[in-house]
Amino acid sequence: MFSLRRAAAIVLRQFYLMQGSPARVLPLFAWVAIDMVTWGFITKYLNSVSGSGFNFVPSLLGAVLLWDFFIRVMQGVTTTFFEDVWSRNFLNIFATPLSISEYLSGLVLSSITSSAIGLAVMLVLSTTVFGLSFFLYGLLLIPYLLVLFVFGIALGVIGCGIVLRLGPASEWFIWPIPALISPLAGVFYPLSTLPVWMRWMSRALPPAYVFESMRSIVLRGPASPGGLAKGAALDVAFLVLAGWFFRSIFRHAVRSGLIARYSAETLS
Amino acid sequence: MTLECRHWSVSLKVLTVRNLRKQYGATLAVDGISFGVNANEIVGLLGPNGAGKTTTINMILGVLEPTSGAILVEDVDIARNRSQVLQRTNFAAVYAPLPGNLTVVQNLRFFGLIYGVRDLARRIEELLEQFDLIAFRNVKCGVLSSGEQTRVSLAKAMLNRPALLLLDEPTASLDPAIAREIRIKIREYAASGETGVLWTSHNMYEVEDVCDRVLFLSHGRILLEGDPRTLPATHGKETLEELFITVANETLHQPERA
Numbered sequence: 001m002f003s004l005r006r007a008a009a010i011v012l013r014q015f016y017l018m019q020g021s022p023a024r025v026l027p028l029f030a031w032v033a034i035d036m037v038t039w040g041f042i043t044k045y046l047n048s049v050s051g052s053g054f055n056f057v058p059s060l061l062g063a064v065l066l067w068d069f070f071i072r073v074m075q076g077v078t079t080t081f082f083e084d085v086w087s088r089n090f091l092n093i094f095a096t097p098l099s100i101s102e103y104l105s106g107l108v109l110s111s112i113t114s115s116a117i118g119l120a121v122m123l124v125l126s127t128t129v130f131g132l133s134f135f136l137y138g139l140l141l142i143p144y145l146l147v148l149f150v151f152g153i154a155l156g157v158i159g160c161g162i163v164l165r166l167g168p169a170s171e172w173f174i175w176p177i178p179a180l181i182s183p184l185a186g187v188f189y190p191l192s193t194l195p196v197w198m199r200w201m202s203r204a205l206p207p208a209y210v211f212e213s214m215r216s217i218v219l220r221g222p223a224s225p226g227g228l229a230k231g232a233a234l235d236v237a238f239l240v241l242a243g244w245f246f247r248s249i250f251r252h253a254v255r256s257g258l259i260a261r262y263s264a265e266t267l268s
Numbered sequence: 269m270t271l272e273c274r275h276w277s278v279s280l281k282v283l284t285v286r287n288l289r290k291q292y293g294a295t296l297a298v299d300g301i302s303f304g305v306n307a308n309e310i311v312g313l314l315g316p317n318g319a320g321k322t323t324t325i326n327m328i329l330g331v332l333e334p335t336s337g338a339i340l341v342e343d344v345d346i347a348r349n350r351s352q353v354l355q356r357t358n359f360a361a362v363y364a365p366l367p368g369n370l371t372v373v374q375n376l377r378f379f380g381l382i383y384g385v386r387d388l389a390r391r392i393e394e395l396l397e398q399f400d401l402i403a404f405r406n407v408k409c410g411v412l413s414s415g416e417q418t419r420v421s422l423a424k425a426m427l428n429r430p431a432l433l434l435l436d437e438p439t440a441s442l443d444p445a446i447a448r449e450i451r452i453k454i455r456e457y458a459a460s461g462e463t464g465v466l467w468t469s470h471n472m473y474e475v476e477d478v479c480d481r482v483l484f485l486s487h488g489r490i491l492l493e494g495d496p497r498t499l500p501a502t503h504g505k506e507t508l509e510e511l512f513i514t515v516a517n518e519t520l521h522q523p524e525r526a
Contacts, residue, residue, distance in 0.1 A: 001351075009381035016374045087367035092424075095329040095359060096382045097351040251333075257292070257323075259331040 002105075006098050010106025011113065014080055028114055029121040032068045036122050039064040040130035058136050059218045060188065063211055065122045065132070067187045070148040070207060071178045072118040076111025077156025078163075078174055085168050090262050100250055104243070107160070108153055115152070119145075137217055140228070144210045147231045151206045154238035155181075161242075161249040167262070186211045206231040206238065281307050281342065282464030283328070283432050288337035290323055290488075297323045299488035300337065305432065305464035310455065312479035312496060313468045316516040320488040321468045325361070325434050328466070330354055341432050355383065360425035361436035365417050368410020372401055372420050375409055376427060383428035395423040398453065414441035422450065426457060433458070433465045439474060451478050472496075472509035482508075484515050491515055 018024050043056040050056070084093055093103075126132040134141050159174040166173070184198060185207040191199050202208040209231030216224075253259045283305040290298040298320045305311045313321050326332035328339055330350050339346045339353075346353040366375045373392060380388040396402045399419040404412060409420055418441055425433060435454070439447035455478060458465045469475050475482060476496045484492035492499065492515065496508050505511040 003384070005384065006382050009378055012381065013370070013374075013378045016370055016378070083367075083369075087369055088365075089367050091329075091331060091361070091364040092366060092379070093382075095331050095354065095357075096379065097355040097384070098382050099351055254331060255333045257326065257332050260322075260326045 002099070003097075003102055004105075006102045007105035007109060009098075010080065010103065011109045014083070014110045014113070017083060028072075028117045032072065032118045032122050033125060035064055035068050036061070036125040036130070040126065043130065055218075057130055057132050059215055061126055061130055061132050062134075062137070062214060062218075063187050065126055066144060066148055066210065066214070067178075067182065067185075067207070068122060069115060069119050069145065070152045072115040073111050073149050073152025074156040074159070074178065076114040077107045077153060078159045078171075079114075080107045080110040081156075081160040081163070082171060085163060085171065085262075088262070090259050094259050100247055104157060104246065107156070111153065111156065115149070137214065138222075140213065140217065140225075143225075143228055143232065144214065147206050147210050147228065147235055150232075150235040150239055154235070154242040157242035157246050161246040164246070164253055164258075164262075165249045181205060181207070184208065190215060204234065206234045209234075282309075282462070283466065284338075284340040284343070285324075285328070286338045286340075288324065288327060288339065289335045290320075290327060290332065291335045297488050298327070298334075301485070301488070301490050303483055303490060303493070305466055307431070307462045307464050308458055309480045310458050310465040310467055310478055312475045312482035313466055313485060314472075314475060314482055314512060315485035319485040321485055322361075322436060323488075324485070325359070325436055325466070325468065328432075328434060329357065329359055355428065356431040357434065358383070358425045358428055358430040358432075359434035359436070360418070360421040360438050361434075362418070362438070362440045363436070364421070366409050366420055366424060368408060371406050371408050372396070372412075372423075373405045375420065376424060379424050380427050385428050391427060395426060398426075399423045415443065415446050418442055419446075419450070422454075429461060429463070431462060431464065433463055435465060435467045437469055438467070439469070439471070447474070454478070472507065472512055476508050484512070486515060 039061050040057075043061045046056040046060070047054075084090060123134075127134070137144065155177060159177060162173060163170050184194075184202045185205050186194070186202060187207070191202050191208060191212060194202060209227045213228050253262075285304065286302050287300045288298055288302070289296070289300045301320075301324065303311070313324065315321050323332065327334050328341075328346070330346050330353065341353045341356055344353050366379075370378065373396075376392045376395065377388065380392065385391050396405055399422060401416070401419055401423060404416060404420075409417055412420065418438065422438060425435070433454075438454070439450055442450060451474060454465065457463060467475070467479060479496050481494065482492075482496045482499065483490050492503070492511075494502065500506060500508050500511045503511055503514075505514060
């Protein structure tokens, strides 16, 4: 039977680790703040030189904010998992009554907490310093955030599965995933900019629908919710796939003895 | 010397292991062993390195799936009710220290929540006192000496008052005085409740002192079983250590099985 208390224990552990650890606390808001400041000034500069009267703030700075939120969600899941990798805690934690669904829920709850901090910092900076107004997006802002949140969770869980399967050093495959996806997600430009074969790949990524919808609002006014619905449906598929993937990897790890000898980085 | 093995066939209250087998490719790590642990009993699982002791313990802990066989804790099958079984089990192993980046109390609180320990704050205070850890309560485990870390691991292992306590070389890093204290505490613990203990150690004097019964494991099979105080004489040896060396040497010269 699912126990919320056991899932909450993972969050409590993260809270303990944050206490008195600037190396863990700073990344929650420092990088997103730097991104907001950098892109805030870039958009201001673009506004001043384009001379077209087009406001780059909602399309570009808004996109960076949403993309950073997705990255924080994904890394919220993976870094919580990495804490067990770094402290070689698998044997202790998986020899307890904690089930896989409770463990994954703990990762998600931790991610909600850490990504909410990053989002709050970004919202404050982008609205107060650079005048980004979210009223422009209307209520669609909520599904935008939800679609990106679910996709971040799904990719985070898949990343955890990869590291569980390939060993501690493979975490370096996980950190660049958002950068690899970014060109296909159309964060900074419309998907029509991409060659046809890349557009096909973009259609499989939920964030692409968010950024297309967002740009449509900025350029043409109210957007059709159809595209976003496709993004949400893809999200559900990714989430199911991620859960199945992690469970399969975990089952393999229990069958092969990988949990007990994880630091050996065996691929058997 | 004749090697003999008496398999347990009756259902035992705390732990029942039936025909347990683990095969990695062509290597047979555990070869159809059966044994049990009763409440208030300390059973020593002995054998040379690579005999299959840790593999057996990992299977009982649910972190390694057996190729075949059954493991029951209080008559509940771990393959069917993993969480329920692990709720009633706990362990301490020299190769599984608690996270060094959490303090003693933080570690105990974290694991206490996972094990669903009732009145956790009080239980933690009891264990801090019992294992002489009060002075280290807010110290990160990573900076404790190996002996202190072992005591924290043992405190964690007893948090949920487990029905089955698995101890893999629990005193390996302790000085003789502390090791003796720990042995006394574990013996008292096993005698006081309904707990059964499965204990591995390479220290035969310790095994003789603590265990009610021992199982000699070699090449994944149980070769001998009995009271550690009478077993050596039964096999014409003076001490348990002498018997251990003889058994280990004999099995060393046995041909490898696929």
